[in-house]
Amino acid sequence: MAEMRTALGMPITHQTKTSKNPIIQWILDVWEGFYTVLVGMGVTWRHFFRKPFTVQYPHEKLNIPKQARQRVHVDIDLCGGCLQCDKICPAGIIKIVTAKPVAGEDLGVRPNGKRRALHIAEFTIDHSKCLYCGLCETVCNDDAIYMIPDFQYTTRSLEQLVVNYSRYSPEERDRVVAAAAAEKAAKQASKPAVPQTKVSDPQPNIPSPSVDSDVFNEKCPGPDGEFK
Numbered sequence: 001m002a003e004m005r006t007a008l009g010m011p012i013t014h015q016t017k018t019s020k021n022p023i024i025q026w027i028l029d030v031w032e033g034f035y036t037v038l039v040g041m042g043v044t045w046r047h048f049f050r051k052p053f054t055v056q057y058p059h060e061k062l063n064i065p066k067q068a069r070q071r072v073h074v075d076i077d078l079c080g081g082c083l084q085c086d087k088i089c090p091a092g093i094i095k096i097v098t099a100k101p102v103a104g105e106d107l108g109v110r111p112n113g114k115r116r117a118l119h120i121a122e123f124t125i126d127h128s129k130c131l132y133c134g135l136c137e138t139v140c141n142d143d144a145i146y147m148i149p150d151f152q153y154t155t156r157s158l159e160q161l162v163v164n165y166s167r168y169s170p171e172e173r174d175r176v177v178a179a180a181a182a183e184k185a186a187k188q189a190s191k192p193a194v195p196q197t198k199v200s201d202p203q204p205n206i207p208s209p210s211v212d213s214d215v216f217n218e219k220c221p222g223p224d225g226e227f228k
């Protein structure tokens with residue numbers, strides 16, 4: 001007969017005995033209860049002297065792997081405003097507003113030596129909806145957006161998890177965006193107007209290409225494969 005085992009694979013060595021004599025049955029029941037308490041306490045005492053598997057968080061913390069995906073962070077000084085992270089984010093939680101500098105305005109150079117070509121007027125991430133996929137980090141050519149080892153950023157409201165990394169205040173953002181839009185409109189207004197062709201205007205008579213049948217036939221091989 002196959003050995004009986006518990007769900008955890010432990011062999012079942014103890015079997016309940018029964019008796020028709022009520023006195024003996026009572027003694028067997030008492031022994032049964034005493035035996036199960038002994039087995040349970042044996043497990044308890046074994047684990048009592050073992051090293052604990054858990055830590056006293058938050059006073060103690062486990063080492064988290066370096067490549068763990070945790071909180072997304074933006075180094076706004078490195079950002080070039082290319083919008084690649086915004087476009088690839090599957091959750092659509094990155095919002096970037098850029099504006100071109102007006103004529104004569106120099107935005108200087110970024111810490112990576114590249115010229116700063118755009119105002120990063122707004123750069124918000126809604127961390128409450130982040131999927132921790134890391135795609136934004138992967139597509140950034142300037143290493144401006146990346147994961148940092150911080151998983152403890154609970155807040156009392158979801159609004160607090162919408163973080164704006166831009167250095168521009170709302171007023172400055174509106175100012176640079178309006179200035180860029182005004183300059184663009186002025187450039188377009190200064191361009192000479194391109195005359196629009198109306199449908200009712202007479203259209204030039206363009207001859208349609210015709211096929212010279214003689215030339216066409218001359219260049220076609222006959223049934224025997226020879227040119228005539």
Ligand code: SF4
Pocket residue numbers: 072088089090091092093094125129130131132133134135136137
């Ligand atoms: S980790 Fe994924 S979901 Fe989170 S901001 Fe980056 S691209 Fe979006």
Ligand code: SF4
Pocket residue numbers: 074078079080081082083084085086096139140141142143144145
């Ligand atoms: S991909 Fe990088 S450089 Fe481009 S907007 Fe995002 S953070 Fe900035």
